[in-house]
Amino acid sequence: MTAAAAARVSADRLLERLDALAAIGRDPRGGLSRFAYTPEHAEACTLVARWMETAGLTPFLDHAGNLLGVQPGAGPVLAAGSHLDTVPMGGRLDGALGVVGAIECAQALRDAGAVLRHRFAAIAFADEEGHTFGVGCLTSRALIGELTPDRMQAIRHRDGRSLLDCVGTWCCDIPRGDPPALAAYLELHIEQGPRLEAEGVDIAAATGIAGISRTTVTFIGQANHGGTTPMTMRRDALWGASSLVLEVRRLALESRGEAVGTVGRLDVEPGGANVIPGLARVRVELRSGDERRLAMLRQAVEAAAERIAREHDLQAAADPWDHMPAQPLDPHVTAALHDAATARGLRVIRMPSWAGHDAKILAPRVPAGLLFVPSRRGISHAPDEDTAPADLVGGTQVLLDAVCLLDERLAHT
Numbered sequence: 001m002t003a004a005a006a007a008r009v010s011a012d013r014l015l016e017r018l019d020a021l022a023a024i025g026r027d028p029r030g031g032l033s034r035f036a037y038t039p040e041h042a043e044a045c046t047l048v049a050r051w052m053e054t055a056g057l058t059p060f061l062d063h064a065g066n067l068l069g070v071q072p073g074a075g076p077v078l079a080a081g082s083h084l085d086t087v088p089m090g091g092r093l094d095g096a097l098g099v100v101g102a103i104e105c106a107q108a109l110r111d112a113g114a115v116l117r118h119r120f121a122a123i124a125f126a127d128e129e130g131h132t133f134g135v136g137c138l139t140s141r142a143l144i145g146e147l148t149p150d151r152m153q154a155i156r157h158r159d160g161r162s163l164l165d166c167v168g169t170w171c172c173d174i175p176r177g178d179p180p181a182l183a184a185y186l187e188l189h190i191e192q193g194p195r196l197e198a199e200g201v202d203i204a205a206a207t208g209i210a211g212i213s214r215t216t217v218t219f220i221g222q223a224n225h226g227g228t229t230p231m232t233m234r235r236d237a238l239w240g241a242s243s244l245v246l247e248v249r250r251l252a253l254e255s256r257g258e259a260v261g262t263v264g265r266l267d268v269e270p271g272g273a274n275v276i277p278g279l280a281r282v283r284v285e286l287r288s289g290d291e292r293r294l295a296m297l298r299q300a301v302e303a304a305a306e307r308i309a310r311e312h313d314l315q316a317a318a319d320p321w322d323h324m325p326a327q328p329l330d331p332h333v334t335a336a337l338h339d340a341a342t343a344r345g346l347r348v349i350r351m352p353s354w355a356g357h358d359a360k361i362l363a364p365r366v367p368a369g370l371l372f373v374p375s376r377r378g379i380s381h382a383p384d385e386d387t388a389p390a391d392l393v394g395g396t397q398v399l400l401d402a403v404c405l406l407d408e409r410l411a412h413t
Contacts, residue, residue, distance in 0.1 A: 004404040007112035009104050011393040017051060017100045018392070022092035031089035031383030036127035036139070037065060042172040044084050048099060048124050049174050055106035057122060060177035064142030064152070065126035065167050068179055069103065071119040076183035078116065078403055078410075080105060081123030083139075083358060087131055091385020093190045093392075097373075099124045101188040101396040108400055116407040118183050125358050133163055136212075136324070140358035143179055144365045184333055184367040184406055187359040188399045190387050194378025195351065202346040203395060205337040206353045206370035209360040211294050211326035213286045217244060217305045220315040223270055223278030234276055238268055240305075240314045241280035247304040248284055251297055259288035259297060260354065289326045289352045298323075327360045333369030333406060340401035341371075346394065355380075371399055 024044045025034025034040045045067045049059035052069030059069045067084070070077060082098020102122035109120065125143075130136035133155050141147050147155075152164040191197075196204055221235035245263045252261035265283035284301055288294045302318050309316035334350065341348035351372070353360075359368045373395035376386040 004109065004112070004114035004116060004407070007108040007114050007400060007404070009108045009393060009396045009400055011389070013107070014100060014104045014393055014396055015389055017103075018092065018096060020047065021096050021100060025086065027089050029089055032086045032092060033088050033090070034084065034086045036085045036132045037166045037170040039171070041084060041126065042170065045124065045172050045174060048084070048103070051103045052106070052122060055103050055122075056110045057103070057106055057120075060175045061172065062143065062177065062179050063167070064139040064147060065170060065172070066139050066143055066179070067124040067126070067174065068121055068177070069106070070121040070180055071106070073119045075119060076181040077119040077121040078184050078186075078407055079121040079123050079182050080186045080188065080399060080403060081125065081358075082187055082189060083125040083128035085127050085129050085131070087129050087381045089383060090129075090381055091379075091383065093385055093387055094192065094380055095128060097190060097387075097392060097395070098188045101399055104396050105400040105403055116404070117411040118407050119180070120403065121180065128358055133157060136356050137358050137361045138163075140361040144362060182362070182366045183410055184330070184369075185359060185362045186333060186337070186369050186371065186399060186402060186406070187357055188371045188373070188395055189357060190380060190385070191372040191375045191378070192355045192380035193375065196372060196374035197376065197378065199349075200347065201349050201374070202391070203341045203398060204349050204351045204372040205334045205341065206329055206372060207334060207350050208289060208326060208328040209353045209357060209363075209370070210287045210289045211291055211324060212356055213294050213298055213321050213323045215284055215298075215301070215321045216319045217241075217282045217284060217301070218317050219280045219282070219309060221278055221312070222276070224276045226272075226274040226276050229276060235313050236276050237280040237314060238277040240308050240312045240316065241266060241268075241282045243308045243312070244282050244284075244301075244305055247308070248301065251300050251304075252286075255288070255293065255297075258290060259286060259293055261286050261297070287354055291326055294323075294326075324356065324360070327363050329359065329363055329369050330367035332409065333367050336402045336406040336409065337369050337371045337398065340398045340405055343401065344394070344398060346398070369402075371395060371402070
């Protein structure tokens, strides 16, 4: 048995580090609120960078604030990782597991005295959730060169500052550097859904990541006194918005599991308890692994908005759709993840991911794969997010095994 094949992750170290990272950014309302380029993000980077150094990796920040820990040497690297930011009042494992798991892989290889054919890197992306700037998987786009300084100047924080300014003024005392070329990227993640637990499956290798389409539909009516305006004479913008929310639900249900639809934000103006809403904005999100179905759903939402506006004597307009197409994942990386799980005697399936991940952004440029462990009760993006410790440890070991498998297979291609 080679040293790499004999490498074993440390359950105690992995779980202790997940707990330590979960102590940074605690929200008094519950869960974690750790956003990009905040003091809490800097504290998390400092802690993670220290773990990287212990694992024999050299940590540095790239131009977008992504934290990378890379083994010394030359040539492309095999990388694993995820993100450090959370949604408001988010859970302790989303993103964190992939970051801590990647560092644990490097540490286990070092402990075993194993040297891979490729250098290894752990990546902690700065902004995946999109809370700070409204752009999902923002800094993985930077890693592959999609975010030029001009583009970073154009992307604005809710307080008006540009992304470029936020990164430039962010206080994090870690050296800067340029990312190396990637030979492949692997991401360990909680499922964020109920399927694995419900089906009694230990682990899953994702085959692809669903496409996501988002737009804002604005209904305009007439603000008026809520006590003196007869019901039959109202032009209530919220009536239109409410009808569209139910229409999104109906359209998604009609897909019979092939799509999901969500309205997670609704803005009403002027917002008085005794004032008929004159304006209502509905943020619509659609997801599916089928691009044709997504296109049909977009058309259906727009048609529904127009019909609803006529029914309630309103005006309606939809912003341009922000569309991220469905992305297949690399079959060779997926096979390595599947084979590593099978070799451990785990119950493993292949399945698509309905959540977006940094792996989706990297996949068009870099061979990428995604590994899921079960989420208890399917809960994520919430304080109750949790996964059994045995699944966290087992998933990290499979990630390590897959890194070793892929290292060998890539050397022979």
